[in-house]
Amino acid sequence: MRDGFQGDLEQLDGKLATMADAAGEAMRRATRALLTADLLLAEEVLGADDQLDELRAVCEEDAHALLALQAPVAGDLRGVLAVVYCAEKIERMGDLAAHIAGAARRRHPDHAVPAELEQVFTDLGRETAGMADRVASLVRSGGRGGYAELSRTDETVDALHARVLATITSPSWPHDQRVAVALTLVTRFYERFADQAVSVSKRLDFAATGDLPG
Template structure:
């Protein structure tokens, strides 16, 4: 029974890792759409979000079935419960990428990001998508040891977020205030995406070790 349970848990982890892969790809595409005002690409991100929702539902269904049929304890129980917790967080990451794509849709055909902030948002996109990639790798590798690394990256995201806010609230800001409002929301989506990735890594570390980092 133990071997069969481990196979089921490995498959469950695989679904969760696939979700993290999808969240990373969604963030890459959303950022590209944001920087290029590419409406068709933004629509792809919005459409793909439904698939991530379905993956979350499948993860939860499988996890609850394992809990009911196998009654795991200790590390096994932490592993199953971590999938339920993390699936919700990763789905939220996908939602946040979709929110960025939704901004592209609302602003189209006008661009959202002015030229002087393009590099900052490109970096936000690279760093946050990389965090989702790292989450996927942690899930596939057993979940331990990523919290400190992702927390450091989160600090980078926070600094970029602050940089955007400082720019758009400066007296010298030359653009329409509607653009400033849109950018305030968008940079917050990146910041929250990073927070969710850190939260996932923290729970994965706990599932693997029984100790909550922080």
């Protein structure tokens, strides 16, 4: 651990990485709760979301203190502001995972996801949780070049999302509107989770280089 500003910024990045770890874990558990109609697990995900909200408030307070006390400029300033920006996005990732858990809870004891869509939601859960994991590792490693990589994964997520919508709007799909409406929102939560991860990676690239990627 370095002293002074760099040490403080490393500590802050450590908290941000912890947030990303928690968002990935929330997404994995929310997806399991959704696919197995596990009420207890869904409740756990919903209950754990407060921790992410608190961690975000801590990140923001620490960042404000660093700005006020050390008045960083250039790359150091971008680094501190990136933490504020990314903490908000990662908190939102946690909210979206909690929304998925909420959808599982609402349908319990029924399964929210019919059998023919289990595989695509399994894939959505794996890809999006993996994006959160990658965000955590990018933060820990100083985060350069993640935007191009996460944008590719985001395309995979968008394709899975489109597949869900195509399935539930097919004239031969046997379920009722209630199931369709619930799944429309759930698949949107996955897609938005992925979008937040891409935003974070873009901001990390910017903090590292000073250039906003494409």
